[in-house]
Amino acid sequence: MHILIVDDEPMVRSSIARVVTALGEPYAAYEADDGEDAIAMIQKEPIDLVITDIRMPAVDGLQLAEIVRRLYPHIRVVLLSGYSEFEYALSALHSGVYEYLLKPASKDSLLNLIFKVHEELQQEKAQDLLGRLRENSVMEKRVQELLYGLPVPHADKxxxxxxxxxxVFVIRAETTELPPRSLRFAMKNVIEELLGKAGKAAVIVEDSHLVGVLFASADLGTNGYCDEVSGEISKVLAQLYRVATTIRYSAGSGGLDELGLLYVEGMRRLSGMDAYSTEADVQTEREEWHRLVKITLKWIEEEYAGELTLASAAQRLFVNPNYLSVLIKSQTDMTFTQHLVRVRIGNAKQMLAETQLKIYEICEKVGYADQAYFSRLFKASTGMTPYEYREKVTL
Known part of the structure; x- marks a missing residue:
């Protein structure tokens, strides 16, 4: 805590400064003999508390308090006043002055004041930190949603x-078993710090890998910087945690909506597909993407009534579920689940129109165990309950 004592009487200044200095760390005392010197000191040092006499030449205590209130509102100002100035000092409390002390101020009154301000500052720092952590947590959640092609609420932009x-950096630990989750979060902090040198970073911890997203404050230019920071991340993680890593990245200069595609590219490279340079090879790459999506959609059409999930489809294709999810969304503008619901409800509509099966039987045949849940999905998709739909199409 940095305390500035302002008084044109050297003995008064030094007396208060000795009280502060005797406290040791984290307290530090600074001195100024008038308001002008005080302003110059505030511009150079991170002052938290100003203790100032009222009567001084040039800029007096009240003028100094007003300047501090206007330019440095986080700094608390305490006035030192004689008894004859008591009413004058009291009225200043309404002008943003934190408190006043009668001269000569006792050691106890000074210490009580200093400890009170220090406690308030600690509470404010804790609240600021908590607020920043909450904001970072929400931003990371939104980044993760963008990676998977989900829209971000306008209020969170x-x-x-x-x-x-x-x-976007995709980082995988080269171990027979994934590092414990606690270690992955420790790695997250290191990666965030290293990436943060070039801007704001967000790191997402997935089950099989970590994703570092860098919002760079400057143009990353060529891939030189990304290569350099990837190497630094690998080196530091190996030194600190003895974890060997494979890192792949993809960079661009577009907007937030580009994150999903950058993530797909990074995951593709992590999966072993080399970067393509020619137009023909780019077409080959796109055909590979299309092949994975086409196979998945074919399975949905054929196996909708079973236990097909995104995870099981990804496992059969030997790709990461998140990678497959982003790929489907980027290629079709629909998620895996939306496709599955579309096919199931479509087949349910056909059965309702063409068979005499009971609704609970149709529910089971299209892959739902809960009839109430099936009815809600059906109504959300068609605007009618299964019963209402059957009544309409069989009239």
Whole structure:
């Protein structure tokens, strides 16, 4: 805590400064003999508390308090006043002055004041930290949603920093078993710090890998920087945690909506597909993406009544579920679940129109065990309950 004592009487200044200095860390005392010197000191040092006499030449205590209130509102100002100035000092409390002390101020009154301000500052710092952690947590959640092609609520867009370019780093630990979750979160903090040198970073911890998103404040230019920071991340993680990592990245200069595609590209590279350079190879790559999506959609059409899930489809294709999820969304503008619901409800409509099966039987045949849940999905998709739909199409 940095305390500035302002008084044109050297003995008064030094007396208060000795009280502060005797406290040791984290307290530090600074001195100024008038308001002008005090302003110059505030511009150079991170002052938390100003203890100032009222009567001083040039800029007096009240003028100093007004300047501090206007330019440095986080700094608390305490007035030192004689008994004859008591009413004058008291009225200043309404002008943003934190408190006043009668001269000569006792050691106990000074200590009580200093400890009170220090406690308030600690509470404010804790609240600020908690607020930043909450904001970072929400931003990370929104980043994760963008990676998977989900829209971000308009109200949360202000959480994202201004940036010139984007880079997505996909990081996988090369171990027979994944590191414990606690270690993955420790790795997250290191990655966040290293990426944060070039802007604002958000790191997402997945089950099989970590994703570092860098909102770079400058143009990343060529891939030189990304190569450099990837190497630094690998080196530091190996030194700190003895974890060997494979890192792949993809960079761009577009907007937030580009994150999903950058993530797909990073995951593709992590999966072993080399970067393509020629137009023909780019077409081959797109055909590979299309093949994975086409196979998945074919399975949905054929196996909708069973226990097909995104995870099981990804396992059969030997790709990461998140990668497959983003790929389907980027290629079709629909998620895996939306496709599955579409096929199931479509087949349910056909059965309702063409068979005499009971609704609970149709529910089971299209893959739902809960009839109430099936009815809600059906109505959300068609605007009618299964019973209402059957009544309409069989009239």
């Amino acid at each position: 202000d959480l994202f920093p201004d940036f010139h370019s984007l880079a």
